[in-house]
Amino acid sequence: xxxxxxxxxxxxxxxxxxxxxxxxxxxxxxxxxxxxxxxxxxxxxxxxxxxxxxxxxxxxxxxxxxxxxxxxxxxxxxxxxxxxxxxxxxxxxxxxxxxxxxxxxxxxxxxxxxxxxxxxxxxxxxxxxxxxxxxxxxxxxxxxxxxxxxxxxxxxxxxxxxxxxxxxxxxxxxxxxxxxxxxxxxxxxxxxxxxxxxxxxxxxxxxxxxxxxxxxxxxxxxxxxxxxxxxxxxxxxxxxxxxx
Amino acid sequence: xxxxxxxxxxxxxxxxxxxxxxxxxxxxxxxxxxxxxxxxxxxxxxxxxxxxxxxxxxxxxxxxxxxxxxxxxxxxxxxxxxxxxxxxxxxxxxxxxxxxxxxxxxxxxxxxxxxxxxxxxxxxxxxxxxxxxxxxxxxxxxxxxxxxxxxxxxxxxxxxxxxxxxxxxxxxxxxxxxxxxxxxxxxxxxxxxxxxxxxxxxxxxxxxxxxxxxxxxxxxxxxxxxxxxxxxxxxxxxxxxxxxxxxxxxxxxxxxxxxxxxxxxxxxxxxxxxxxxxxxxxxxxxxxxxxxxxxxxxxxxxxxxxxxxxxxxxxxxxxxxxxxxxxxxxxxxxxxxxxxxxxxxxxxxxxxxxxxxxxxxxxxxxxxxxxxxxxxxxxxxxxxxxxxxxxxxxxxxxxxxx
Numbered sequence: 338x339x340x341x342x343x344x345x346x347x348x349x350x351x352x353x354x355x356x357x358x359x360x361x362x363x364x365x366x367x368x369x370x371x372x373x374x375x376x377x378x379x380x381x382x383x384x385x386x387x388x389x390x391x392x393x394x395x396x397x398x399x400x401x402x403x404x405x406x407x408x409x410x411x412x413x414x415x416x417x418x419x420x421x422x423x424x425x426x427x428x429x430x431x432x433x434x435x436x437x438x439x440x441x442x443x444x445x446x447x448x449x450x451x452x453x454x455x456x457x458x459x460x461x462x463x464x465x466x467x468x469x470x471x472x473x474x475x476x477x478x479x480x481x482x483x484x485x486x487x488x489x490x491x492x493x494x495x496x497x498x499x500x501x502x503x504x505x506x507x508x509x510x511x512x513x514x515x516x517x518x519x520x521x522x523x524x525x526x527x528x529x530x531x532x533x534x535x536x537x538x539x540x541x542x543x544x545x546x547x548x549x550x551x552x553x554x555x556x557x558x559x560x561x562x563x564x565x566x567x568x569x570x571x572x573x574x575x576x577x578x579x580x581x
Numbered sequence: 582x583x584x585x586x587x588x589x590x591x592x593x594x595x596x597x598x599x600x601x602x603x604x605x606x607x608x609x610x611x612x613x614x615x616x617x618x619x620x621x622x623x624x625x626x627x628x629x630x631x632x633x634x635x636x637x638x639x640x641x642x643x644x645x646x647x648x649x650x651x652x653x654x655x656x657x658x659x660x661x662x663x664x665x666x667x668x669x670x671x672x673x674x675x676x677x678x679x680x681x682x683x684x685x686x687x688x689x690x691x692x693x694x695x696x697x698x699x700x701x702x703x704x705x706x707x708x709x710x711x712x713x714x715x716x717x718x719x720x721x722x723x724x725x726x727x728x729x730x731x732x733x734x735x736x737x738x739x740x741x742x743x744x745x746x747x748x749x750x751x752x753x754x755x756x757x758x759x760x761x762x763x764x765x766x767x768x769x770x771x772x773x774x775x776x777x778x779x780x781x782x783x784x785x786x787x788x789x790x791x792x793x794x795x796x797x798x799x800x801x802x803x804x805x806x807x808x809x810x811x812x813x814x815x816x817x818x819x820x821x822x823x824x825x826x827x828x829x830x831x832x833x834x835x836x837x838x839x840x841x842x843x844x845x846x847x848x849x850x851x852x853x854x855x856x857x858x859x860x861x862x863x864x865x866x867x868x869x870x871x872x873x874x875x876x877x878x879x880x881x882x883x884x885x886x887x888x889x890x891x892x893x894x895x896x897x898x899x900x901x902x903x904x905x906x907x908x909x910x911x912x913x914x915x916x917x918x919x920x921x922x923x924x925x926x927x928x929x930x931x932x933x934x935x936x937x938x939x940x941x942x943x944x945x946x947x948x949x950x951x952x953x954x955x956x957x958x959x960x961x962x963x964x965x966x967x968x969x970x971x972x973x974x975x976x977x978x979x980x981x982x983x
Contacts, residue, residue, distance in 0.1 A: 397976050421900045436892070436896075439886070450898055501898075
């Protein structure tokens, strides 16, 4: 285990959908610790519980039973609005389908989380431009999603996810809609953010090539964590790999 | 937070111009139709009322005969006598003045122009009973009236045709066999409510008309002015009683004269136009409802796109309340904008139609406010509730919504 308290800690987390005969147990008691600064890939066949786990980790869904500690605080007892505020302050999301607002410029898309945070216009603009610069799209700030390629759209989505300087970036198959060249660009971008901005990255993927960028790979099977592997990437000191 | 919400709502409206336009179109047309119809209806009522007011309210018209026709086929009931006029004026409470009228037709001739017109013999009381100001000249003096002088006050149609629109007062013209001085010119009244040109008339002292034209002392028609403090029906009943006695009508026989209350006509016509206004307004209100259904359709059609949008907003940390507030502001802003455009459109249509329909331009703040309020409510109801449903979704489901 880590020598300090983990960023995220799941204990005995279960998730049950439906009732009676149609009841389906998606998670059957997951125990999981994720250290701050880690880059985690979550893998597993569909129905293995990896998406359910990600939704719980993203505070989009609540466990049926078990505890979920985020920075030492219980999340499973928070209500809808409290979880929304937690997402707003600590989490960033990247989706497979990009999920940018249509007919909205890249800059305005990136600004959106700051609007909900109530930042001033000038601060918003600066932070959003800085985020676009990090993903290399500052020249494209006034383009709408329809005017951007898939890879560019995903980079705008990443800029939107990191503009609030979140603790955790949750990416749900971020390269699922992209060709391999674009996919590698996105992965390099995520790796750089993890390394330089010290953002913990949690990524669901079914592609081993993409999982290879992660430092920790968690395999799910039948609603349980099957195994956890630690990768050593070139140029990295093994001490930073703290998982397991 | 409210400022942010406004910003978000306005951005959203601006980004979806076509959707916004389609959404408000129904409201624009609905509000425009309701306001136009009700305003024009009220203007028509006002026009009818002002025409009747020109006839004079609180006036009783008394004619020999039953109702409008002669009726019966029996002998024509006799005209009234000057003594009847005096009796009504002196014996009935609530009567302000009684104007007898003797009528004749004659051809007027002036410098080669001739014009066939109606001569109306009356007394100065005629101008007390009903408002009909002179635009030029004077009324006849009591001495002239008493002596039966050949002085006359002419209507504008006579001036146009006989004097070719020139200055008529002070001129002398021939009326039948009589040489007649023009002493006054009446203001223009236009068409009467029941057809006929009210301005095609020469008004003279009744004695002059009786002596020089009709050759008898008969009074064809009496106009009775009623004091505002008295009910016209009471005065009408008293006059009926008096005239029955004076005309020796035994009990059980019907009146051989009729008394016509202009206020009754006024009330009847006003009631009719008001009823018509209500019907037209009801039809227009249906279009407002159809407009609301249009909004609902657009909102439901766009709900897929909007559900995903709500999912995105929720995922990046918006509280459901904030998302709902944004949609509420959007709906209110859209429907208020639609309502405002509708009101402006209505004013434009009203301004264009009033001269065409020959009704006065009116502005009724009440209907404007009501139509606007209804548009706002429709927009909020149909815009807000689909959004509320979407905001209640789990963000994951909202994001997955296809």
